[in-house]
Amino acid sequence: MDFRERLREEIAFSGLSNKEVAARSGITLRSLISYVSGQSCMPSADVAVKLAKTLNTSVEYLITGEKTKIQTEKTCEDTRKLLHIYENLNNSQQKFLLIVAENIEKCLK
Numbered sequence: 842m843d844f845r846e847r848l849r850e851e852i853a854f855s856g857l858s859n860k861e862v863a864a865r866s867g868i869t870l871r872s873l874i875s876y877v878s879g880q881s882c883m884p885s886a887d888v889a890v891k892l893a894k895t896l897n898t899s900v901e902y903l904i905t906g907e908k909t910k911i912q913t914e915k916t917c918e919d920t921r922k923l924l925h926i927y928e929n930l931n932n933s934q935q936k937f938l939l940i941v942a943e944n945i946e947k948c949l950k
Contacts, residue, residue, distance in 0.1 A: 842906060844876070844882075844883055844903060844904055845876065845877060845878070845879045847902065847903050847906060848876055848877055848892065848896075848903060849877050851896040851898050851903065852877070852896065854896075854921070855895075855896050855897070855925065856925075857895075857896075859873055859874060859877065862892070862895055862896065865895045866888075866891040866892050866894070866895040867891055868884075868888055868891060868892070872884075872888070873892075876892075883904070886900075889903060889904060897921060897924055897925055897928065898921075
């Protein structure tokens with residue numbers, strides 16, 4: 842799998858459209874489409890960082906395919922989904938979610 846394929850996969854996983862990814866990462870839609878389609882080989886480092894942050898993944902993974910610890914664990918997909926959901930909540934919703942998670946943890950002990 843190459844950069845283009847990993848980028849496509851991460852965009853699909855995020856549930857965002859190309860337009861949303863471009864807007865959130867601060868790059869043009871045209872540039873993003875060129876990376877996804879393979880018309881452009883590899884983005885500059887600053888663009889790769891923006892894309893990785895937007896997609897909740899690492900630059901290392903997008904570029905090399907090397908997975909970080911969180912990406913290699915069995916619960917990787919669930920963890921990433923939770924992070925994605927959390928990051929799309931407002932501050933008060935995030936605080937509420939943390940309280941709920943802490944209470945669940947206490948109940949399971």
